[in-house]
Amino acid sequence: MPRSICLLFVLTLLAAKPLQGQSSDADTAQRVFEHAVEMQQAGDYIGAIDAYKTVLTFDPRRLDALSNLGASYVHLGQFDEGIAQYQSALAIDPQNLQVRLNLGLAYYKSGRVHAAIDPLKEVAESPQPPKNALLLLGDCYLQIGRPADVVALLQPREALFDKDLAYAYVLGMALLQTDNEHDGQRYIDRIFSAGDSAEAHLLLAIAHLNKLAYPPAKEELEKAMKLNPRLPTLNSAYGRALLGVGDTGAAEQAFRREIAVNPNDFEANLMLGSLRRSAQDFDTSLIYLTRALEIHPNDLTARKLVASLKLQTGAVDEAVTMLEEIVKDAPEMVDAHVQLATAYNRLKRKDDADRERAIVERLNQANQAKESGAAVPAPNPSEPPQSSVTGQQEAQPQ
Numbered sequence: 001m002p003r004s005i006c007l008l009f010v011l012t013l014l015a016a017k018p019l020q021g022q023s024s025d026a027d028t029a030q031r032v033f034e035h036a037v038e039m040q041q042a043g044d045y046i047g048a049i050d051a052y053k054t055v056l057t058f059d060p061r062r063l064d065a066l067s068n069l070g071a072s073y074v075h076l077g078q079f080d081e082g083i084a085q086y087q088s089a090l091a092i093d094p095q096n097l098q099v100r101l102n103l104g105l106a107y108y109k110s111g112r113v114h115a116a117i118d119p120l121k122e123v124a125e126s127p128q129p130p131k132n133a134l135l136l137l138g139d140c141y142l143q144i145g146r147p148a149d150v151v152a153l154l155q156p157r158e159a160l161f162d163k164d165l166a167y168a169y170v171l172g173m174a175l176l177q178t179d180n181e182h183d184g185q186r187y188i189d190r191i192f193s194a195g196d197s198a199e200a201h202l203l204l205a206i207a208h209l210n211k212l213a214y215p216p217a218k219e220e221l222e223k224a225m226k227l228n229p230r231l232p233t234l235n236s237a238y239g240r241a242l243l244g245v246g247d248t249g250a251a252e253q254a255f256r257r258e259i260a261v262n263p264n265d266f267e268a269n270l271m272l273g274s275l276r277r278s279a280q281d282f283d284t285s286l287i288y289l290t291r292a293l294e295i296h297p298n299d300l301t302a303r304k305l306v307a308s309l310k311l312q313t314g315a316v317d318e319a320v321t322m323l324e325e326i327v328k329d330a331p332e333m334v335d336a337h338v339q340l341a342t343a344y345n346r347l348k349r350k351d352d353a354d355r356e357r358a359i360v361e362r363l364n365q366a367n368q369a370k371e372s373g374a375a376v377p378a379p380n381p382s383e384p385p386q387s388s389v390t391g392q393q394e395a396q397p398q
Contacts, residue, residue: 025058026058028058029055029058029059029062032051032054032055033051033052033055033062033064033065035051036048036051036052036054036055036065036068037068039051040068040071040072045072045073045075045076046076048068048069048072049069049072049073049076052065052066052068052069052072053069056069061092063089063092063093063096063099066085066086066088066089066092067085067086067089067096067098067099067102069082069085070082070083070084070085070086070089070099070102070103070106071102073085074102074105074106074109079106079107079109079110080110082106083103083106083107083110086099086100086102086103086106087103090103097122097123097126100119100122100123101119101120101123101130101132101133103119104116104117104118104119104120104123104133104136104137105136107119108120108136108139108140111263111264113140113143113144113264113295114140114144116136116140117137117140117141117144120133120136120137120140121137123137124137124153131160131161131164131167134153134154134157134160135154135166135167135170137153138150138153138154138170138171138174139170141153141174142170142173142174142177143264143266143295144295144296145266145296145299147173147174147175147177147178148174148178150170150171150173150174151171151174151175151178151180154167154170154171154174155171163190163194165190165191165194165197165199168187168190168191169187169191169199169203171187172184172186172187172188172190172191172203173203173206175187176203176206176207176210177206177210179210181207181210184203184207185207187203188200188203188204188207191203196227197227197228198224198225198227198228198231198234199224199228199231201220201221201223201224201227202220202221202224202231202233202234202237204220205217205218205220205221205224205237205241206237208220209237209240209241209244212244214240214241214244214245215245217237217240217241217244218238218241218242218244218245221234221237221238221241222238225238229257230261231261232258232261232262232265233258233262233265234258235254235255235257235258235261235268236254236255236258236262236265236267236268236271238251238254239251239252239254239255239258239267239268239271240267240271242254243271248275251271251275252271252272252275255267255268255271255272255275256268256272259272263291264295266292266295266296266299266302269288269289269291269292269295270288270289270292270299270301270302270305272285272288273285273286273287273288273289273291273292273302273305273309274289274305276288277289277305277308277309277312282309282312282313285309286306286309289302289305289306289309290306293306300326300329300330300333303322303325303326304323304326304333304335304336304339306322307319307322307323307326307336307339308339310322311323311339311342311343311346316343316346316347317347319339319343320340320343320344320347323336323339323340323343324340327340332363334360334363334364334367337356337359337360337363338356338360340356341353341356341357341360344356
């Protein structure tokens with residue numbers, strides 16, 4: 001029987017069933033709601049959506065129906081519709097932490113990591129935050145290049161997670177990215193002690209990559225791929241290792257596999273954009289680099305690559321705007337000044353081009369002096385962030 005007919009049949013029976021006389025609208029709505037929950041728990045999300053919509057015709061402000069309708073949409077991958085329902089529920093009850101957690105999860109699952117942070121942070125700051133909210137928030141911080149925030153969030157709560165391997169994985173990744181290899185090794189060992197796993201080999205490979213030890217990193221990553229080739233960030237790390245050993249073609253394929261698993265991986269998008277630019281495939285390069293900037297809007301490497309691409313493809317005014325912002329944020333970035341001088345030349349802005357060339361000359365002299373041992377101020381280094389994801393359970397109906 002088609003779902004729409006089935007639901008109509010249920011409503012007809014409910015309407016015909018008296019409770020001390022004529023059944024009230026509230027009674028009918030409650031019966032339909034209970035039937036909707038049964039369908040949702042059985043995996044019939046389309047039927048559940050129809051039923052929750054019917055409930056909301058009786059009471060548009062019914063919080064449990066709005067929340068469960070949002071969860072049903074999210075299960076079907078209709079994230080915008082789910083997010084709209086959660087937002088409607090929060091407009092009614094702004095303090096509802098379960099709905100706020102579901103909203104953060106919907107943003108996370110749809111790849112909108114930046115948007116997920118605020119609702120997850122509110123849940124994490126509650127008196128007794130659920131563990132999955134803390135892990136989700138920690139992973140969001142990893143994805144936007146804030147590993148120190150992961151450590152601050154998760155390390156003081158170790159007793160809460162006991163032997164949770166997902167916790168060890170997220171915190172271990174963050175510790176390795178903050179160059180705290182000693183503490184990170186503890187979590188690598190914890191994962192290995194639970195048995196051979198892709199996660200453990202990936203963590204060990206990240207430690208090798210941080211030392212630029214590409215061959216042993218490649219070996220660990222190949223072990224991980226035999227165990228779980230779809231582990232998020234695995235193929236991205238493998239691409240880095242392959243680049244390190246000089247296998248550019250295989251590296252590009254690895255980055256493409258990463259994006260197939262995790263379109264939100266910053267490094268895979270950045271490196272594919274750079275590789276496609278080198279191959280003169282400018283249209284494809286711009287797609288990947290734009291995505292990288294959406295993930296990490298302030299990353300200097302991504303910004304510089306996009307500006308360089310604009311310059312190569314004749315969008316000189318746009319390139320100048322971007323490069324001027326870059327040299328303001330990173331005044332010692334020599335190649336950005338070189339590109340800016342080139343862009344000014346193309347726009348016939350001779351004085352501005354001469355000024356940039358003079359800056360390049362001063363910076364080169366300072367770098368040569370530093371290499372020869374003269375005392376000069378060292379620039380502030382900036383490492384491009386890495387990313388990681390960890391699976392989370394779906395929201396449950398209320």
